[in-house]
């Protein structure tokens with residue numbers, strides 16, 4: 406099936422061809438015709454399947470026919486994060502080149518003045534995060550009663566971020582006579598209820614079982630210990646000659662520290678997390694997109710839904726606390742038909758998280774046991790590992806927070822701060838001796854290279870032998886466990 410079969414205008418078809426797309430993805434094939442007909446729609450498809458164009462394309466044609474009015478946006482797209490909102494705006498620019506639609510972006514972290522000015526003139530498309538929109542609405546700066554088309558995108562992420570009450574309120578401010586589209590990778594009961602309440606006889610389009618992971622992504626679990634994660638990660642990055650990869654961490658502090666560590670080891674990496682302001686995040690993302698750096702270390706919220714072309718690898722430096730975060734994280738690779746690889750570093754403490762992921766996705770993930778014997782951990786790895794008492798056990802604060810945070814990035818901020826406060830005291834330094842054998846290449850100066858810990862295995866605090874010996878795993882050597 407081609408885009409021309411979907412009923413889109415010639416101008417739009419030209420823009421799509423210019424964008425280099427030859428064929429609509431399944432969700433686009435099924436969504437575009439009913440949306441053009443004015444129907445409400447629920448679109449369920451995993452990440453990376455092209456949901457954005459599934460609503461942006463028909464919207465451009467629908468909006469191309471009407472006229473802008475001051476103060477009243479004609480359509481509203483709700484996105485859970487600023488990055489996603491910015492990406493949707495990029496999509497409008499790309500496909501809308503032959504149309505004269507005006508657009509405003511209402512997102513946190515950006516000066517409000519310009520946004521308000523744009524709104525006063527009137528816009529065809531308003532793209533907003535719920536928090537910022539409610540804020541402006543509360544100040545009487547915006548009227549939603551001219552808004553006859555509403556898109557709730559990434560609904561399951563909205564739920565995770567505590568945005569559902571805001572969305573419900575926003576829905577009540579829009580005219581009843583409107584078209585509503587809802588897109589989500591999964592369909593938890595709360596979203597189903599939201600749809601029942603605010604959509605009118607929607608067409609339901611579903612292209613894959615909810616929460617299945619993309620079959621183009623090859624997934625592995627790498628068994629290791631907290632102390633050795635950095636070494637193992639560096640080994641993976643080197644062994645595979647990664648073109649472009651995203652590394653996910655559960656906490657912002659880990660994002661920062663890991664990025665610094667990678668840079669010290671000569672990797673071209675950047676970071677993106679909830680502590681950075683919007684321009685800084687966008688700048689880092691641009692550096693990654695341009696290829697100035699090829700590794701992006703990220704926290705979940707900051708990276709949610711990022712669409713970066715050609716990410717070959719995803720690494721979960723920490724196994725995610727929520728199983729659906731796993732689906733979203735690894736969905737950064739294997740996009741639009743390309744092949745991708747996802748590695749998750751797992752420690753003994755992650756057993757439950759992994760079991761939940763496998764339950765959600767209905768797939769068993771291949772375990773990779775690194776062959777050789779146990780090894781030293783280097784100084785800086787020690788910095789990062791949870792220290793002293795409580796190691797290996799989760800403190801209350803480290804446990805996943807469901808329904809946790811509220812707006813934008815507060816969720817991961819809160820987790821970080823609490824964990825930091827709760828960190829146990831640092832242990833005294835260990836006895837160390839220089840290592841004698843150097844069977845591997847190491848980018849660091851000699852005095853920074855890892856040293857061997859000669860204490861008995863059970864004296865070390867990094868848990869029992871996990872079968873890892875040395876920082877560079879030779880991936881030709883791995884065995885797949887059942």
Ligand code: ADP
Nearest residue numbers: 426428429430452453454455456457458712741
């Ligand atoms: P989702 O919202 O489902 O996670 P996106 O809309 O972000 O996915 O699209 C994922 C990627 O697929 C983007 O890089 C997008 O440019 C690309 N894409 C979308 N539609 C097509 C298509 N018809 N052909 C090729 N690539 C596409």
Ligand code: MG
Nearest residue numbers: 456457559710
């Ligand atoms: Mg999307």
